[in-house]
Ligand code: AHM
């Protein structure tokens with residue numbers, strides 16, 4: 245008989261990664277290590293985010309903490325933490341971050357992967373204790389191992405991502421990722437310092453009753469977007485907009501819904517960035533059975549030519565995206 249006292253409390257991220265490594269393609273363990281490095285940095289950033297209200301870390305830069313280190317704003321701090329973890333981990337030869345203009349070479353010329361990351365998204369929410377997130381995208385490099393990473397490593401196209409995901413620093417902290425074999429979600433247990441598998445095999449509901457967009461830009465939205473939203477309102481659907489992409493996306497992933505960042509007069513290409521916001525979330529939503537579109541095609545088909553290129557983004561339940569694009573009748 246089984247010893248009930250020794251029952252495992254659950255599957256840790258570590259155990260899950262090991263299991264998947266045995267099942268799937270990342271048999272060399274390098275991608276596994278990369279995911280561990282991201283999770284580790286996520287734990288550190290989680291700690292900083294959690295105590296942000298207690299320290300002088302929020303607010304302006306340029307102060308010094310007790311160790312005499314310059315204190316940073318949280319988004320800068322998160323950037324440093326992720327780059328450090330990816331550098332120390334050894335598997336990533338270069339990193340592209342929302343916080344830096346150019347790619348960062350980690351010095352790991354032998355590393356086979358490159359990582360595009362938004363270390364802390366939702367900057368307007370950082371100082372007011374509202375959920376924020378990290379978004380990441382991983383490619384196998386196309387440049388030669390042993391040499392410096394190149395632009396082409398980051399501009400391969402969304403369909404060549406080997407893994408992508410996000411960390412949500414919300415009422416719980418969660419890590420959600422895909423390596424192209426479905427989507428799994430892990431919840432952080434603070435006292436144990438571990439992520440536990442809490443959401444195996446996440447699939448997005450086919451439809452839903454939530455629309456998430458900044459309605460302040462209403463008069464600047466394309467007519468087809470206004471028509472869609474008008475119809476949502478006629479049906480009594482719910483408007484939910486945190487203003488943190490990861491939080492809005494995560495809600496819609498679990499409950500069904502659509503997130504919209506349309507082109508506007510001021511921002512004809514929308515606001516969100518292709519490489520470290522749209523691509524990873526598009527890869528993940530497709531793995532979960534959802535859709536991600538730009539209004540002119542699938543997000544994953546975008547041919548990016550600039551590191552910080554932007555795109556309009558419509559992402560969520562497949563039936564809602566279809567309806568927005570007029571592929572199905574708007575009036576039921
Ligand atoms: P950021 O990368 O500068 O933080 O901007 C991205 C954020 C998203 O998290 C959010 O969905 C969007 O910008 C909100 O933008 P807006 O205030 O225009 O609605």
Ligand code: MG
Nearest residue numbers: 342362365366
């Ligand atoms: Mg961002």
